[in-house]
Amino acid sequence: MSIEQLESIAQAMVAPGKGIIAIDESTGTIRKRFEAVGVDNTEENRRAYRELLLTAPGLSDHIAGAILYDETIRQSTRAGKPFTEVMRAAGILPGIKVDMGPQPLAGFPGEVVTEGLDGLRQRLADYTRLGARFAKWRAVIHIGEDTPSSTCIEANNHALARYAALCQEAGLVPIVEPEVLMDGDHDIEVCYEVTEAVLRSLFASLYEHNVMLEGAILKASMVVSGKDCAEQAGVEEVAESTVRCLKATVPALLPGIVFLSGGQSDEQATAHLNAMNQIGPHPWPLSFSYGRAMQQAALQLWARDMRANWVEAQKTVAQRARENGMAALGQWRPAA
Numbered sequence: 427m428s429i430e431q432l433e434s435i436a437q438a439m440v441a442p443g444k445g446i447i448a449i450d451e452s453t454g455t456i457r458k459r460f461e462a463v464g465v466d467n468t469e470e471n472r473r474a475y476r477e478l479l480l481t482a483p484g485l486s487d488h489i490a491g492a493i494l495y496d497e498t499i500r501q502s503t504r505a506g507k508p509f510t511e512v513m514r515a516a517g518i519l520p521g522i523k524v525d526m527g528p529q530p531l532a533g534f535p536g537e538v539v540t541e542g543l544d545g546l547r548q549r550l551a552d553y554t555r556l557g558a559r560f561a562k563w564r565a566v567i568h569i570g571e572d573t574p575s576s577t578c579i580e581a582n583n584h585a586l587a588r589y590a591a592l593c594q595e596a597g598l599v600p601i602v603e604p605e606v607l608m609d610g611d612h613d614i615e616v617c618y619e620v621t622e623a624v625l626r627s628l629f630a631s632l633y634e635h636n637v638m639l640e641g642a643i644l645k646a647s648m649v650v651s652g653k654d655c656a657e658q659a660g661v662e663e664v665a666e667s668t669v670r671c672l673k674a675t676v677p678a679l680l681p682g683i684v685f686l687s688g689g690q691s692d693e694q695a696t697a698h699l700n701a702m703n704q705i706g707p708h709p710w711p712l713s714f715s716y717g718r719a720m721q722q723a724a725l726q727l728w729a730r731d732m733r734a735n736w737v738e739a740q741k742t743v744a745q746r747a748r749e750n751g752m753a754a755l756g757q758w759r760p761a762a
């Protein structure tokens with residue numbers, strides 16, 4: 427695949443007023459989400475829930491792509507139509523999470539490095555055959571007393587760069603995601619400093635590994651106060667700090683930046699994205715790739731009564747897509 431083709435997929439992923447829905451929870455992570463609402467973590471429940479999300483009427487008005495998990499990209503609707511076909515028909519690009527999750531980084535207590543490079547070339551070829559057009563790899567950075575170490579940042583970014591190069595070789599657009607977690611009592615300035623250091627190092631690694639930025643997307647965490655910080659920065663401060671940090675670190679050539687929600691409430695995630703776009707224009711489209719902030723309201727509804735609430739839950743996820751799509755344009759208005 428040529429760089430032009432990768433570039434046009436990347437641009438489609440962040441088309442104006444559109445974003446990405448992350449439904450790529452591993453079997454362990456979806457267990458946590460299901461347990462919280464009293465749903466059994468069976469394969470059929472996972473399949474049915476993902477069908478609900480992917481077939482929500484009107485979803486594609488504001489959703490350009492969906493990130494799937496290995497199990498999900500192989501599943502079909504109850505009527506037997508593969509999810510990837512349903513998505514193609516709706517104009518939603520199939521994406522795939524390809525990392526194998528974070529593991530403790532030896533020698534660095536409390537820090538993790540994401541694994542999954544072994545055999546990745548073959549897995550990417552398989553996913554391309556299954557219809558994937560883009561991929562995702564998430565690195566996890568903890569802020570603590572003495573963390574993150576530069577070793578942890580570099581190890582994670584080295585893996586992200588090797589993953590990204592392999593994706594482009596396979597004809598997939600890599601989403602590179604270094605998530606700086608919100609956990610902790612640090613203030614927003616500390617989050618800014620850590621995010622800046624992580625992104626500077628990430629783009630140096632991508633450069634060293636010959637990754638073509640025109641055919642890649644950054645999935646970033648917002649610059650926010652730690653969850654347990656006594657002083658919580660407001661929407662404007664989060665928007666300004668995040669945009670400043672991105673402008674200082676992310677080349678203008680990148681086709682787009684999408685955000686994770688990382689534990690923010692639905693309303694916060696939308697308000698922050700909207701505020702960032704209101705202080706634009708920026709060198710890149712700023713959009714969303716939310717998991718929890720797209721799904722949690724719909725999941726709660728469905729869990730209460732899987733059959734009776736099916737349609738309402740689909741309307742709820744389509745509504746979240748619409749609100750975030752408006753925020754990607756800086757045109758969202760909070761409900762009165």
Ligand code: 13P
Pocket residue numbers: 448450564603686687688689715716717718719
């Ligand atoms: P959240 O929006 O729930 O943080 O999930 C996004 C995601 O895909 C993290 O990798």
